[in-house]
Amino acid sequence: MIYEIVKNINALQQLKDNDIHKKYIEYIRYPFFRNLAPDSKITFDFPITFLVGKNGGGKSSTLQSLYGCPKGYSLGDYWFTTELDPIKEFDKNRNCFIYGYKDNGSINEVIKQRIYRDNDPDYWETAKPIKRYGMLNSQRFSPIEKDVVYLDFRTELSAFDKFFHFLKFRSNTHKTKQDFLRFYSNKLKEAFDTNKIISYYSPNRNKPKVVLTKIETKIVSEILRKEFETIEIIEHNLFKDWGTSIRLKQKNINYSEAFAGSGETAIVILVHKIFNAEKESLILLDEPETSLHSGAQKRLMSFLIEQCIKKKHQVVISTHSPFLIENMPNDSIKVFSTLSSSGKFVIDNDRNYKEAFHELEIENTNKKNILVEDKIAQIVIDKTLEKLGKATQDIFETKYLSGGADDINQRLTTIMEFTDDTYVVFDGDQKKLQMPIDLNSIPLNQQDTSIKLKALIKSQTGCDVKFYLNGGNQSKELKEKETHSLAKKYLEFYNRNVFYLPLSIPEDIIWDEVFAKKLLKLIQPEKDISAITNISTNSKELLFNFCRECYGENTQYESTILQFVANWINKEDSSYTYIKDLINQLKN
Structure with a gap:
């Protein structure tokens, strides 16, 4: 079953890559919308998209905004003002969302904005492009024409x-x-x-x-x-x-x-509506896993993928289930998390399913997380933890985040808001300063504005970091104050929680020419190590070329890495001592 799902996922990805879909929402962004952080954006990189996050995190309201995108559909059907819960608007920054869809190879952007009318207080209309929102076009485009199937399984009662x-x-x-x-x-x-x-x-x-x-x-x-x-x-x-x-x-x-069980009723309704949906429909499903056991959830996912392939549907699913998103591409998973400083929700557009469910506290939240930017770095730290014993090993969980150091530096703006038990261990080549910035040692006149603090952050990280601010019609003074506070918090978090490997890259740590000679002699006795060293300019190339010389292909690369890591662990050299001491520091 898993093989079939993975095969169909690849087929679905090819359809998207080859631009087969003719009616497809490429992205949606929110200059000002409900409790989302201003300028939040979701990219629909895969025909099936998953919205993951804790309850009350903005997922359902996002689904409802997507419902309101196509022609003839209105968000006002689901979100409307009452005396008890009035919808507040600002003169310049009204609740709105902007989405883009392709038309003859170019992107048409459409903005839908909430407009108060005496006879309809919840009217949403397509507005003229607004320059301050960075809209791509100068002309007003018609909304995308697309049928919508919207099912909320918390309310789909018999x-x-x-x-x-x-x-x-x-x-x-x-x-x-x-x-x-x-x-x-x-x-x-x-x-x-x-x-x-x-x-x-x-x-x-x-x-x-x-x-x-x-x-x-x-x-x-x-x-x-x-x-x-x-x-x-x-x-x-x-x-x-x-x-x-x-x-x-x-x-x-x-x-x-x-x-019948409520799950049976829900599946009958879902299958009937999706099976009979028009081609290239927008399918919106809110928690379809409700009342379904894990096996049924996986088989439901298989059905949805098959229907997407056959009918070129675009599907967006709000879910709490790891069984629905397992094996799905990282860029299909959008994680909603809450900023403790403002209560606003931010959206991360590229997370694997294990990272996503850390957000839901499904994993052991008592563990300290170590984030690394490289798969080999993860192996090095995991093997060190293993050698230090189960008691230490059980304290930590090492996670490899794709996207590189710049992406991790940006993610820290969210991580610092909800945990102090997450640490980052970058490769040594990311160390821009000899010592981390300690604001206590920097004169106040060098940190009294957000511009100065951002310059310090860039000197530390090598990149420009964006902070999510509160919404509303804030004055420049309030925005400056909030940005200054977040930048200061970022530098303090960085000083406490960010560390570096002892050498430039993890391959430098594990490469050992003496060990390589012995291993090569065992596997390919007729070959000489110089055939590898002469064509390699760094340790990464040395390991890659060593694998190719030994086995004639690269399928054994991971096992080769594990051999070198085992050798390194047994040596207990200065790099091992450095990482062991770092782990003991984090443990305490």
Whole structure:
């Protein structure tokens, strides 16, 4: 199953890379929108996108904004002002979102902005391009034309569950809810059996019955691992409010949603709606894993991928499930986290699934995290931890972050907001200063503005770091004060939590020419080490060329690295002592 999913993921990536989709939202950005940090942006690098983060982190409101992107759809259907929860607007900075889609090879940007009207206080309209938001075009483009399927699985209740668990019961003719359901279930059975429109006390109590096709029924059966012969759906208001009822038929048993699990009802509705969606639809799913066990979640993901390949859908999923995003490309995972300084939500556009679920505290949050920029650095630190013993090893978790040092330096603006037990160990060549900047040793007149502090940060990191500020119509003085505070916090965090490997790159640490000669003699006795050293300019090339000379290919590169690391660990040289002492420092 995993092999098939990975193969289909690769096929889906090729469709995106080859620009097969004709109606595709490339990105959405938020100059000012609800509780997102100003100028937040999501890039849709893969046809299926996952929004991951804690509850109340802005994922659902982001899905709703996507619902409002295509022509004929409005965010006002889901987000509207009330006396209790009024939506506040600023004169210049109104709630809005901007998205881009391709048209004949170029990007059309569309801005949708909330405009108050007396007869419609929740009206969203396509506005003229706004220069201060950096819009690409000068002309107003029409919204993308795309069908939308939006399913919120926390509220996708069956008609039975909605009535029995949530509606207040009042009846002059029935003593209990059970009596009421027994009576009106007869009417519902009549609608299922005859496909009639019931008109009991009022006309049109139901819509025509829908019978799932054999293919749809097979898909539901595969996801739920049950053998269904027929599946029927009816929308009705026989249980006081409009809702959906299903009837499932197996070989020896028939039952409705009253006896089905809520997961079964949700899957029937999802499969039917997605299977019958128009080509290149925008599919928005809010927590589809609700009431599904892990195996069903994985099979659901397989179905979604197949439908995306066949119909070129664009899918965005809000989820708390590691089973849905496992094996997915890093750039398909968007992590929502909260800035403690402002309460605003920020979005990281490229995280692997293990990193993403650190945000949800699914992993052991008692562990200290060590972030590195290189896979070999991760192996070096992990092997050192292993040698130091299980007690020390259990304290730490080493994580390799793709994207390089500059990307990690930027991520620290978020990391510093919610943890002090995360450390960074950069390669030695990232060390720009002999000693980290300690603000206590710098005169106040050299750190009294954000510009001066940013210059210090650049001297430390080698890059320009962007800080996320509070929204609203802030004065320049307030923005300067907030930026200054965040920059100061960044430098203090850097001083406490950022360290470096003893040599320029981790390959320098593990390369050992004496060991290489011995290993080469064992594997390729006719070859000489000079054949490797003469064509290599650094330790990275030495290890790469050594692997190729020994094995004739590079598939054994990781095992070669592990051999050199084991040799290095056994030597316990000065680099090992340096890293061991660093780990003991972090431990305490």
